Structures are given as structure tokens and as C-alpha cells.
Amino acid sequence: MEKIRVRFAPSPTGSPHIGNIRTAVYDWLFRQRHGGSFVVRIEDTDRARFVPTSLDELLDSLRWLGLQWDEGPEVGGEYGPYFQSERLTHYDKLVKQLIEQGDAYYCFCTSERLAEMRKAQEAAKQPTGYDRACVSCSKEDVQSKLAQGIPAVVRFKVPQDGNTSFHDVVRGEITFENRLLDDFVLLKSDGFPTYQFANVVDDHLMEITHIIRGEEWISSTPKHVLIYQAFGWTPPVFAHPPLIFGSDRTKLSKRHGAVAFLDYKERGFLPEAMLNYLTTLGWSDGTDQELFSRDELIEKFTLEGIVNHPVIFDMQKLEWMNGVYIRAADIGLITELCLPYLQKAGLLPANPTPAEMEYASSVIALEKDKLKVLSDVAELTSFFFQDELEFDEKGVGKWLSKEHVPTLLGKLMDKLSALTDFSIEGIDAVVREVGEEMEMSGGQVIHPTRMAVTGRTVGPGLFETISALGQARVVARIKRTLEMLSEMQVG
Numbered sequence: 474m475e476k477i478r479v480r481f482a483p484s485p486t487g488s489p490h491i492g493n494i495r496t497a498v499y500d501w502l503f504r505q506r507h508g509g510s511f512v513v514r515i516e517d518t519d520r521a522r523f524v525p526t527s528l529d530e531l532l533d534s535l536r537w538l539g540l541q542w543d544e545g546p547e548v549g550g551e552y553g554p555y556f557q558s559e560r561l562t563h564y565d566k567l568v569k570q571l572i573e574q575g576d577a578y579y580c581f582c583t584s585e586r587l588a589e590m591r592k593a594q595e596a597a598k599q600p601t602g603y604d605r606a607c608v609s610c611s612k613e614d615v616q617s618k619l620a621q622g623i624p625a626v627v628r629f630k631v632p633q634d635g636n637t638s639f640h641d642v643v644r645g646e647i648t649f650e651n652r653l654l655d656d657f658v659l660l661k662s663d664g665f666p667t668y669q670f671a672n673v674v675d676d677h678l679m680e681i682t683h684i685i686r687g688e689e690w691i692s693s694t695p696k697h698v699l700i701y702q703a704f705g706w707t708p709p710v711f712a713h714p715p716l717i718f719g720s721d722r723t724k725l726s727k728r729h730g731a732v733a734f735l736d737y738k739e740r741g742f743l744p745e746a747m748l749n750y751l752t753t754l755g756w757s758d759g760t761d762q763e764l765f766s767r768d769e770l771i772e773k774f775t776l777e778g779i780v781n782h783p784v785i786f787d788m789q790k791l792e793w794m795n796g797v798y799i800r801a802a803d804i805g806l807i808t809e810l811c812l813p814y815l816q817k818a819g820l821l822p823a824n825p826t827p828a829e830m831e832y833a834s835s836v837i838a839l840e841k842d843k844l845k846v847l848s849d850v851a852e853l854t855s856f857f858f859q860d861e862l863e864f865d866e867k868g869v870g871k872w873l874s875k876e877h878v879p880t881l882l883g884k885l886m887d888k889l890s891a892l893t894d895f896s897i898e899g900i901d902a903v904v905r906e907v908g909e910e911m912e913m914s915g916g917q918v919i920h921p922t923r924m925a926v927t928g929r930t931v932g933p934g935l936f937e938t939i940s941a942l943g944q945a946r947v948v949a950r951i952k953r954t955l956e957m958l959s960e961m962q963v964g
């Protein structure tokens with residue numbers, strides 16, 4: 474097999490989304506599996522749609538997933554520059570070659586004329602497309618118009634008949650009728666190439682061997698193939714992964730929980746989970762396996778495994794997968810990753826002490842199995858950090874306002890403050906003892922106690938919670954609850 478060269482060729486026109494980054498994942502996996510080079514090329518020729526923050530977001534997305542590129546922005550490489558806006562001389566030279574060969578021509582039609590033409594075609598119920606008004610302009614005419622500075626674009630002269638076919642690894646042979654293809658623009662009047670032209674020129678000059686890009690680009694591919702043919706170049710291998718839809722089979726959007734790619738990082742998805750999910754969103758190894766480690770993906774990924782049907786973005790599944798990765802991750806790592814969320818919620822200071830970190834870690838350990846996204850951590854654990862408890866109203870009515878509760882909590886407070894072994898077992902024994910003394914069921918003891926120390930009706934195991942909170946906090950909280958209850962009675 475020749476040396477693999479794949480490229481991720483984003484246009485910096487906005488925040489990258491799931492579909493963009495999935496392409497990069499496939500590129501990267503393919504390159505990791507076969508060796509060769511993963512090239513990042515920035516297709517920034519559409520000046521009107523250029524969004525300056527987009528490049529950083531693209532590169533940050535790749536970095537977050539650990540998709541290191543071999544050539545491209547920041548790292549350079551021998552096929553550079555890797556920004557199309559810096560490669561204009563290549564396009565200029567090659568477009569001239571096509572004009573000389575008779576495969577392209579200048580077009581001086583104004584946008585007003587094109588709009589009128591379109592309107593007339595629509596009114597006559599004809600297919601819309603350029604009417605080739607400029608295709609037969611004489612050389613002299615063209616020269617004189619250019620000399621006068623009349624704005625011009627360069628169009629590709631698409632053969633009027635015949636077909637253009639190409640092989641797609643995912644879909645097999647695909648054929649388009651040439652008569653349905655417009656004489657598309659190669660070079661715009663601002664001197665910048667179109668996507669169609671720059672993309673082909675760069676894929677050729679950068680010696681790209683495999684093009685992996687979303688299905689939405691299939692209809693552009695025959696145009697690309699015609700350009701390859703006009704130059705006498707061999708096209709790379711094409712693979713078009715399927716479109717990604719929302720659960721209702723409409724275009725994926727915010728409604729489906731799909732957000733700008735880096736928002737997943739913000740919400741606390743782990744990169745390993747994202748990599749796993751994105752890969753399986755359009756690829757399968759032929760089995761039911763859904764969880765793959767990074768190494769496994771590299772070992773198993775093939776272009777042939779890309780599926781040939783639309784795929785559905787499933788937020789619940791992504792969250793489930795993220796939960797699996799969170800549970801499997803080391804508590805030290807999860808604590809570190811949860812830290813910003815706790816700080817943002819005001820539960821931990823900007824520079825926590827080692828003791829505060831240790832406390833946070835023991836608390837997170839209790840809730841780790843419940844986390845689907847790291848950002849849930851603040852809500853799940855806030856009561857561990859805030860001594861001013863927010864009491865669940867229903868819980869107060871159901872559990873704390875019972876007659877036996879003040880006596881129960883009083884006894885518990887005394888025994889817990891006297892306890893020398895504040896371990897889970899030690900606490901368990903105390904709670905049991907109080908229950909027996911008062912001849913109460915487990916529930917009659919456990920629920921009010923949980924309310925008294927957490928303010929909530931649900932949470933991790935009670936003894937584990939009490940142990941993690943620590944003796945001083947627990948005793949103080951029971952005391953405060955007792956005070957609250959007596960105030961309630963007086964009131």
C-alpha cells in the first residue's frame with residue numbers, strides 16, 4: 474500500500490459541530506492504523522463567511538480528542554502553506570492552464586444578469602443553471618474586457634453530454650449525468666478560488682491519497698472528478714460517511730441536544746467517550762460491540778466499516794457511554810476534571826487546600842457512579858460543601874416533622890459526637906443502636922437522619938455520606954436541624 478495521506482479540510486466559517494469532528498476522527502484513525510500523514514488544511518477562501526474564532530475552536534476540538542495532526546497549522550510541513558488563502562498563486566497558475574487548454578473560460582456576466590436568467594428559467598419551469606453566455610467569447614473580446622477591468626469569474630467547461638462516475642468506498646459506483654452539472658465557478662471575481670477548485674488543486678498538490686468527508690459533499694464530487702480529468706490527474710480514493718440526523722430524522726440541530734463541539738467539553742463529556750461515540754456514529758466493526766478503547770478503534774477502523782445509511786445522533790446513548798467512561802476512570806482524574814465545575818458553583822475556592830481537595834475527592838467518589846456528565850457534579854454534591862442546608866420541603870413534612878424525630882436526632886448527635894471510630898462501620902453501629910433503643914424500623918431512623926445531615930431525601934449510602942462529611946460537620950448539622958425543628962414547633 475502506498476503511503477497514506479489523509480486530510481481534514483475544514484472551512485473556518487463557524488463553530489465546528491459533531492459532523493465536522495467525526496470526519497477528523499475517521500481521518501486520524503485511518504492514519505493511526507496505516508501510518509502516513511494526517512494533514513489539516515484550512516479552507517478559508519470564502520472571505521465573506523470567515524469567522525476568526527473558528528480556527529481556534531477547530532484546533533482545540535482536535536487537541537481535546539487527542540487527534541494530533543502531522544502537517545498543518547502550527548506544525549507546518551513540506552506541503553504547506555496549509556491555509557488556502559496563502560496558496561493563491563497555485564490556483565491562479567492552474568486556472569490559467571485550464572483556460573489555455575479550453576477546459577475553462579472567463580465569464581463577465583453580472584449578478585443582475587444571472588438573477589434575471591434564473592428567474593426566467595424558473596418561470597419557464599426549466600432546470601436552473603448558467604446558460605453559457607460567455608463560453609464562446611472571442612479571445613480578443615476577453616482580453617479587452619479584462620484590460621478594462623470588468624469583473625470576471627472563471628468557469629469550468631463541463632462536457633455537455635456523457636456521464637461522470639467515481640467509486641466511493643462506502644457506496645460503490647456513483648454516476649452523474651454531465652448535462653445536469655452547471656458550468657461551475659473555479660475562480661471568483663475577488664481572485665479567490667471556489668471550494669471546488671481549491672479543494673481539488675490542494676488534494677492533488679498535497680498528494681492526498683484518501684478523501685474522507687461527509688455525504689453532503691457527494692454532489693460536488695463529479696465536479697472534482699472532471700477537474701482531475703482535465704488536468705490528467707488521478708483522483709484519490711473517496712469515502713463519504715453518512716449524514717447525521719436527530720432522533721426525529723430531521724437535520725441535526727440544537728433541539729436534539731447537538732451543540733457546538735466544544736460545548737460537549739464544557740458540559741463534561743470525556744474525550745475518550747466522545748471519540749468512541751463519534752466513531753460508532755457511522756462506523757461498525759460488524760458486531761454489536763459499542764465500547765471501544767482508543768487502541769481498539771485504531772486497530773479495527775476501516776473505511777469499509779463505514780455504514781451506508783443515515784445515522785441518528787442519540788444524546789442518551791452518548792450520556793450513557795460517558796457514564797461508563799467516568800465510572801472506569803481513576804478518581805484522581807475525575808476529581809481534577811470536576812474541580813472547575815465545583816469552583817464555578819462556588820462550592821470550592823479558586824485555590825483549594827490539599828485538605829479541601831481530599832474532601833472533594835471523597836465526596837466525588839460517592840457520586841461518581843451516578844455522573845453522566847461532569848457538570849452534574851455540582852448539583853449532586855453541593856450539600857457536602859454547603860453547611861447551610863436547603864431542606865427538601867416534602868422531605869421535611871414526611872420525615873422530619875414526626876414526633877419521634879427530636880429525640881432520635883438528639884440521641885444520634887450525642888452518640889456520634891462521642892464516637893471515636895468515625896468509620897462507616899462505627900457509624901452504622903451507632904445508628905442501629907439508636908434505632909434499637911427507640912424500637913424503630915430502619916426507615917424511621919435512616920430517612921430523618923439523612924434529611925438532618927443533607928437536607929435531601931436521596932443521596933449516596935447514608936453511612937458513607939456521614940463518614941465523608943466528617944464528625945464535626947455532621948454533629949453541627951444535626952444540631953442546626955434540631956434548632957430548626959424547635960423553632961418550627963414554637964412557630
Ligand code: GLU
Pocket residue numbers: 482483484516668672685686687690
Ligand atoms: N471545506 C469543506 C468543509 O468545510 C471540506 C469538504 C471536503 O472535505 O472536501 O467541510
